[in-house]
Amino acid sequence: MKTETTIQGLSASLSPARSARKIIGFVPTMGNLHEGHLNLVREAKKICDVVVVSIFVNPIQFGPNEDFDSYPRTLEQDSHLLADVGCDIIFAPSVEQMYGNKPRLTNISVSDITNDLCGLQRPGHFDGVAVVVTKLFNIVQPNYAFFGEKDYQQLAVIRQFVRDLNIPLEVIGVPITRAKDGLALSSRNGYLSAEHRAIAPTIYQSLTAAEQQLHSGVSLAEVLENMKQKLTQAGFIVDYVEARTPELQKIEAFDQDVVLFVAAKLGKTRLIDNLQVKHTA
Amino acid sequence: MKTETTIQGLSASLSPARSARKIIGFVPTMGNLHEGHLNLVREAKKICDVVVVSIFVNPIQFGPNEDFDSYPRTLEQDSHLLADVGCDIIFAPSVEQMYGNKPRLTNISVSDITNDLCGLQRPGHFDGVAVVVTKLFNIVQPNYAFFGEKDYQQLAVIRQFVRDLNIPLEVIGVPITRAKDGLALSSRNGYLSAEHRAIAPTIYQSLTAAEQQLHSGVSLAEVLENMKQKLTQAGFIVDYVEARTPELQKIEAFDQDVVLFVAAKLGKTRLIDNLQVKHTA
Incomplete structure (x- = not known):
């Protein structure tokens, strides 16, 4: 398993697989991984030749009073877990690598289905998700991308903009992983x-x-x-x-x-x- | 030269070139082609193995009082001109093919640089451009995309969202083609x-x-x-x-x-x- 922290490094790592037209699977995460994430990777392994897991705590999907700063960063532990389930490449970019030094002027918004449920309490949240996921899709260029159904609204938003923008990949939703007492892993x-x-x-x-x-x-x-x-x-x-x-x-x-x-x-x-x-x- | 009217047909036509990792060039147009467009194709031919020209009058970049309905559709004449300059594939989809039957909920907006110049008189115009160009980029997946500098603000907007969203291609601006008396071709x-x-x-x-x-x-x-x-x-x-x-x-x-x-x-x-x-x- 390789860990890449730059877009260039990731592209170089993926280049042989792309040239050989291997099936690339992608699991975007914010790290601090649990069995729910690992099940996404396991699903990806079933149908993909190469599985990329991104670990990136995306600042623009957090509101001003949310937990961006305190969100747990546990890369070393995450790496061990991912190696165990057969992840091929971890992509763990910095905020600067993802957003650069020049101001970002582009926004992606999905109307209607973002107006209520979590959208109501988290204005701008789904725009931030749409932007970062689109960026990651363009960087990784996977054949399949895997998301948990726990964030059902997020999954619906992603399916929507993938269809609306003709993003050339298939989105796969994976059922919620729960603790023995039923609590959805998070x-x-x-x-x-x-x-x-x-x-x-x-x-x-x-x-x-x-x-x-x-x-x-x-x-x-x-x-x-x-x-x-x-x-x-x-x-x-x-x-x-x-x-x-x-x-x-x-x-x-x-x-x-x-x-x-x-x-x-x-x-x-x-x-x-x-x-x-x-x-x- | 092939003409494709569906996304599926285009993908099939491009598949051998993609498998052979040929360089794909893309020239998006709204048809009614003139020497300015043909110069974009000539530039594309210089550095690309396969050149795709799209002809699509994009409804969502026209305002309610603009000339969408009367915009000239001249596909047959355009085809002859494109064959002469060595275009490999024309992609001429219907509005339904591009936007489907289900409502589009996704918008892409570029702030700041769309607020004045043509953006002031044409609210929503650059959002419509950003959406359709992103869709076309995802459909064609070119290595290079060519745009005229006549629509300078449009070119700047496209460069901006390509950078902001990490779209994996290079945007090339081509100088304005003018009539002998200096009028920019349009x-x-x-x-x-x-x-x-x-x-x-x-x-x-x-x-x-x-x-x-x-x-x-x-x-x-x-x-x-x-x-x-x-x-x-x-x-x-x-x-x-x-x-x-x-x-x-x-x-x-x-x-x-x-x-x-x-x-x-x-x-x-x-x-x-x-x-x-x-x-x-």
């Missing part, structure tokens, strides 16, 4: 106190309870209200509990496949999760 | 009446006169004022006469290289031109 779980960590699985419990209620005929509005209550009673500050179609359109009743979304805070730590509930007519 | 020249066509070269005359005045020590402000007067007296409605640095920053005095910009109307026809004036210390 780098931010590390911020949780022991007490909060014990409460955190309530999110997934609320999602699976909601799924059961939907299948037993409880109305969508009531199900969402029940989730909010359950989370609030457990000690969460609820950002949102919402239902959307798989394409993130609003939905009033459980008359088609639905995705349930939760964002909620425990102390200063904001956790998100989602569950796809199939409609069986 | 598809829109065809809209001019005989009377207006006779007046039109005043634009270039005003630019070269300005260059001489600058070199003989007349202040930049006075030079710009002289240009405006000359054009107005000739019968133009002046949109703007402006000076900028080559990177499109405002400039108060001729103390470095400067680009002079004109946009002016004759009847309903809006003409633009520019001249780069070197500063020799």
Whole structure:
């Protein structure tokens, strides 16, 4: 496994694979890797000849009061984990390598599907994601790019701009990896106190309870209200509990496949999760 | 020479060249070709193995009161001209092929350098250019892309987003092709009446006169004022006469290289031109 910190170095490392027209897989991350990321790499290994994992904490997707500075940087540990799952190349550029010294004037924005859910609390966040992911796609030029379904809205935004801009690659969504108690794995779980960590699985419990209620005929509005209550009673500050179609359109009743979304805070730590509930007519 | 009307067809046509790692050149146009366009193709032929010319009148870069519907579509004539200069593949997609049936939610905007000059009179124009050019870049995946310096601001915008987004190609600007009387070639020249066509070269005359005045020590402000007067007296409605640095920053005095910009109307026809004036210390 190689580690490249410059665009030029990465291009040189990928050049033989590109010349041989090997299948290149790409897993963009912000590092501080957990089993969820490693599962993305494992999926990539199944269908790609060469797997590139980027580790880059992207400043422009963090809001002014968010955790950019404190976001954990754990490159050495991440490298060991990635070597173990067969990653071929780590791309770990500096902020300067990615954004240069001249001001960036270009923005990419995706309308409509970024206006609510996490977009509401994090203005500019998805623009920052769209810009950095587009840059990374252009640098790596992979055949396949792998993203976790935990950041479902992010995955939908990426699918959208890839289609709208004809970016020549296929986006692959990988199901959420969960701890044994159901908590969706996230780098931010590390911020949780022991007490909060014990409460955190309530999110997934609320999602699976909601799924059961939907299948037993409880109305969508009531199900969402029940989730909010359950989370609030457990000690969460609820950002949102919402239902959307798989394409993130609003939905009033459980008359088609639905995705349930939760964002909620425990102390200063904001956790998100989602569950796809199939409609069986 | 092949003509492809679908993305799939183009990809198939380019596949052997891509596999053989040939150098692919790309000249995006809106058709209605003139010597200016053909010179772009000639430049491309010099350094590329395969030259693709796209012909696509891009609806999203036209304002509601602009000439999208009446913009001349002359594919057959264009094809003959392109065959003569050695174009290898024409890519002439439909609007549906480029934009599909689902709504486009993604926008690309370049700030600062799009705020004035043509950006002022044509809100959204450069966003439309950025989106379609990015799409075409992703479809064609060329090594080099060629643009005329006549649309200087457009060229600057394209250079900017190519750099900001790490698009893996080199942008090449090609000097303006002029009629013998100095008029910059443009598809829109065809809209001019005989009377207006006779007046039109005043634009270039005003630019070269300005260059001489600058070199003989007349202040930049006075030079710009002289240009405006000359054009107005000739019968133009002046949109703007402006000076900028080559990177499109405002400039108060001729103390470095400067680009002079004109946009002016004759009847309903809006003409633009520019001249780069070197500063020799």
